[in-house]
Amino acid sequence: MPQSSSSTFSSEPAPGAGRLRGLHGPVARTLVWTAISLAVIDGLIGLAFRMPADPRADASALQRYFDYGRSIEGKLRRMVGRTPAQDAAIVATGWLSEECDVDTRESPGKLVFDIYGMSFTNQIAARMEASDPRLASQRFGGPAAPPSHSYACFARRVGRRHLAPVQIIGVLASSVPRMQTLSGLTTSFEVPEPFTYPRYSLGSAGRLQAEMPAITSRSELRAALADPPLWQAFVAQLRHDDGFYAEDVFRADIFDHSVLGRLLRRAWGQRTIRNRTDALRPQQDFAGAPDLVATLRAMLLDFSEQARTAGSRPVVILLEDRGYGRTLAAMLTETLRENSIDFVATSAIVPTSDSANFLPDGHFTPPANEKIAAAVLAVLGRR
Amino acid sequence: MLFNSVAFFCFLPLVYLTYRVLPFRWQNWLLLLAGYVFYGWWDIRFLFLIAFSTTVDFAIGLLLANGRIEKRTLRTISLFLICAAALFLCPDWSAVTSRPAALRGLLVPQRLGLAVLAGTVVFVSTALLMIGRFCARPLTEARRRSLIFCSVLVNLTFLGFFKYFNFFVDSAASVVSSLGVxxxxxxxxxxxxxxxxxxxxxxxxxxxxxxxxxxxxTTRFRDFALYVAYFPTMVAGPIERARHLLPQLVQPRQIRAAQSADGLVLILLGLFKKVGIADGLAPAVNAVFSSSGAVSRGDIVLATLLFAVQIFCDFSGYSDIARGVSKLFGIELALNFNLPYFSRSPGEFWKRWHISLSTWLRDYLYIPLGGNRGGPVRTYLNLFVTMLLGGLWHGAAWNYVLWGGYQGALLSGQRLLTRGRLDARASSAPAAAQGTATHALPGLRSVLTTLQICAFFTLCCYGWLLFRASSFAQIRAFTAQLAGLGPGAASVITKPATSAVLGIVVLAFLQVCDYRAERLESFRDWRPELQGVLYAVLIFIFVMGTSNAPVQFIYFQF
Known part of the structure; x- marks a missing residue:
């Protein structure tokens, strides 16, 4: 026999009681106090850990923590000042037009090498110089720059009058997914990096073709932020061509004004990026993105060919960071060997399975850098 | 489906609202369907295993009680099992949920799927024949024993194959290869x-x-299927007993406002523990236990302490959410954790930690082995064997066996040390003696209790080191380092997430309140204003934790 659900919520109004108690009882009072307390906590933390008004000032760890979830647009508008002198330091880094349109410096009596990449390659270059005083490096890169940034930087320099006899490009495993982006804004949404770079793909004839970003310099970025149509055009390009663009993470909205809102957006943003990265590497390799792998291979082959044509020796460093095992080594070793390109795979020297090789911020430890530098030096000394 | 996933936050309100508008007889159907969706979310093929256990144990339950099964019931369960086997024709659940284009895969029979379906049809036909012959003869004790043997065999064969096959084969292979073969x-x-x-x-x-x-x-297949596939408990407990859960499933339920409020509070507490604390500690713990190089003593101590907190928050958080969700449906689940880190001895710890497992092991393993009825030596042996198997239950790896053995040794050791006292107590007036000690020196007693708690917590933490270690070599290296025999090493531990650091402070405060009040969730007695502040803090820390990298519940792998 069917029986009706006898579920009941016993919250009868008590005669003569106050509106709150009468209508809802202790449960409702608790709920109201929860809401009030949340609002107070939100407001107090927002006040106590407000970011400094001057973007050049250092923010404390907790100020940054509670600001990570601000929209990319919100953070960008805060970090870009009216003049270059008023910009946050990160705004100045990584622009191809400012970093790469330069000759290699003359260093008499020294073997000079140009190295393209990011902080990982900078640290290795510094270790190489420290261990052999006959070496001098010129470093090109941006924070967590993807191979497309390094390749674009090299391509801008290759036609120049003077190029170092050794050209080294560092490929960081965790930066490979960023080849689907046009700037460091979308993937590093917690601390967005405004610099831009082309997005490469393989054309029908198997040749590399570049999609150029609408903004290519710091001055253009400043102008766009002050000019809504220009800004909208850039955002529209990101929406269309940047594989990691997410509207609800990028656009400034009411969530920016609440600590809780920012925390929720941070979680959502991380989830979005994690899902998109996981889609590219379903089995911890990049099997989900065969086009990406083919483009990376083509980039490295073109890099070595152009370097050799310019009379330089190409070297590739495959930098496997935490959580990537030997993804790059498995993906690229064969290609590099077949084309006689010298390379160093860090997974064979400082395995990612050993957390002792990494600093808490994800970089290699100094001893690990020393081992990698020694391996690169050994490759350079081979011929 | 994970309790802390977006999918679950959509799933639960949907199930709850539907449940509220349905009459009782449909509520169980809904919960059963919800259970299968919840479980099938991982992989729809796993449902076959649940269906198999359900069908076999339901049939054996009826045969054990009545010696026969009605034809209509037989038809129902046979059809149910064959339909469940047909799920194996589906390549995977994600094909159904996320890639409509891949739905074509549903129409292409897989070789494994066809084999499972054919095997199930053969199994069902054979079982029907055997049941027919079984029902034709009177039910004797010997026949009942053979039935229970069948149930144990089927369940443990499934468990053994899926969980332990590779473990035993690999272990045997390494033994053989050590002999030069x-x-x-x-x-x-x-x-x-x-x-x-x-x-x-x-x-x-x-x-x-x-x-x-x-x-x-139970005579209704639907109710038994729901007992096995009740979604709050099915993947990580509490391990419910038929005596406790089934009566609640077969009767109409009253959902009281206080019960629902309790449920919501438990869900919040569970999310706070899991998302705010456990997930925030995981990277720091992993940095030490995944290191293949030398690790400093400070790192080992800190990581083990953090793991003790992580596993408690992870597992008790799951249990809290399970109990909370179940309360929303008017169903009470067994308590699984009762302030375990306030235990003073191994015996007390196992009355407070994973209570549903420890009581299961006691009732279905320790007591059948003889319990404490065969003299002291036999008791120690029974304790040791029970805990050893309890360790193996946690996972197919030798470090779990070692952990189980360690717990067994602690329990036996405690029993050995307290045997004289127990004998003395049994022959004197225990209440008077205890009362005198308590009233004479209450301050001293409190200090002694604190010392006992700290001493046992230290022992417990070494157990967690065994449990968390990734290899025997790591256990040896870490133990040597703790004993001061290892090489010096740099620190590799990472900073725990801010939510975890704040969360541990709040949790410790709440646990001390509960311990002093001798009642769980004692904050429910606070004034509504204070409760409101507390819930706001828990919500805030939970929201902070949502940006910690999500980690699967540790006990899911068991």
């Missing part, structure tokens, strides 16, 4: 179905209880 590799690519240990034990407890005549069998 090169064994042929027989490693199967078997996926461990989520929570198989939990629902297998739950289902098994039903048939054993019916065999022992301490529980009546």
């Amino acid at each position: 090169d064994p042929q590799p027989l490693h199967l690519s078997v996926v461990l179905p989520v929570g198989i240990s939990f629902y297998t034990f739950q289902s098994l407890s039903y048939t054993i209880d019916v065999y022992r005549r301490v529980a009546a069998p």
Whole structure:
């Protein structure tokens, strides 16, 4: 026999009681106090850990923590000042037009090498110089720059009058997914990096073709932020061509004004990026993105060919960071060997399975850098 | 589906609202369907395993009690099992949920799927024949024993195959190869179905209880299927008993406002523990335990302490959410954790930690082995064997066996040390003696209790080191380092997430309040204003934790 659900919520109004108690009882009072307390906590933390008004000032760890979830647009508008002198330091880094349109410096009596990449390659270059005083490096890169940034930087320099006899490009495993982006804004949404770079793909004839970003310099970025149509055009390009663009993470909205809102957006943003990265590497390799792998291979082959044509020796460093095992080594070793390109795979020297090789911020430890530098030096000394 | 996933936050309100508008008879159907969706979310093929356990144990329960099964019931369960086997024709659940284009795959029969379907049809036909012959003869004790043997065999064979096959084969291979013989590799690519240990034990407890005549069998297949596949408990417990859960499933339920409020508070507490604390500690713990190089003593101590907190928050957080969700449906689940880190001895710890497992092991393993009825030596042996198997239940790896052995040794050691005292107490007036000690020096007693708690917590933490270690070599290296015999090493531990640091402070405060009040969730007695502030803090820390990298519940792998 069917029986009706006898579920009941016993919250009868008590005669003569106050509106709150009468209508809802202790449960409702608790709920109201929860809401009030949340609002107070939100407001107090927002006040106590407000970011400094001057973007050049250092923010404390907790100020940054509670600001990570601000929209990319919100953070960008805060970090870009009216003049270059008023910009946050990160705004100045990584622009191809400012970093790469330069000759290699003359260093008499020294073997000079140009190295393209990011902080990982900078640290290795510094270790190489420290261990052999006959070496001098010129470093090109941006924070967590993807191979497309390094390749674009090299391509801008290759036609120049003077190029170092050794050209080294560092490929960081965790930066490979960023080849689907046009700037460091979308993937590093917690601390967005405004610099831009082309997005490469393989054309029908198997040749590399570049999609150029609408903004290519710091001055253009400043102008766009002050000019809504220009800004909208850039955002529209990101929406269309940047594989990691997410509207609800990028656009400034009411969530920016609440600590809780920012925390929720941070979680959502991380989830979005994690899902998109996981889609590219379903089995911890990049099997989900065969086009990406083919483009990376083509980039490295073109890099070595152009370097050799310019009379330089190409070297590739495959930098496997935490959580990537030997993804790059498995993906690229064969290609590099077949084309006689010298390379160093860090997974064979400082395995990612050993957390002792990494600093808490994800970089290699100094001893690990020393081992990698020694391996690169050994490759350079081979011929 | 994970309790802390977006999918679950959509799933739960949908199920709850539908549940509220349905009449009772449809509520169980809804919960059963919800259970299968919840579980099938991982992989729809896993449902076949649950269906198999459900069908076999339901049929054996009826045969144990009545010696026969009605034809209509037989038809129903046979059809149910064959339909469940047909799920194997589906390549995977994600094909159904996320890639409509891949739905074509549903129409292409897989070789494995066809084999499972054909095998199931053969199994069902054979079982029907055997049941027919079985029902034709009177039910004797010997025949009942053979029935319970069948139930245990089927359940443990499934568990053994999916969870332990590769473990035992690999272990045997390494033993053989150590003798200089090169064994042929027989490693199967078997996926461990989520929570198989939990629902297998739950289902098994039903048939054993019916065999022992301490529980009546249910005659409605739907209710038994729901007992096995009740979604709050099915993947990580609490391991429910038929005597406790089944009566609640077969009767109409009243959902009281206080019960629902309790449920919501428990869900919040569970999310706070899991998302705010456990997930925030995981990277720091992993940095130490995944290091293949030398690790400093400070790192080992800190990581082990953090793991003790992580595993407690992870597992008790899951249990809290399970109990909370169940309360929303008007169903009470067993308590699984009762302030375990306030234990003063191993015996007390196992009365407070994973209570549903420890009582299961006591009732269905320790007591059948003889319990404490065969003299001291036999008791120690029974304790040791029970805990050893309890350790193996946690996972197919030798470090779990070692952890179980360690717990068994602690329990036996405690029993050995307190045996004289127990004997003395048994022959004197215990209440008077205890009362005198308590009233004479209450301050001293409190200090002694604190010291006992700290001493046992230290022992407990070493157990967690064994549990968390990734290899025997790591256990040796870490133990040597703790003993001051290891090499010096740089620190590799990372900073725990801010939410975890704040969360531990709040949790410690709440646990001390509960311990002093001798009542769990004692904050429910606070004034509504204070409760409101507390809930706001818990919500805030939970929201902070949502940006910690999500980690699967540790006990899912068991």
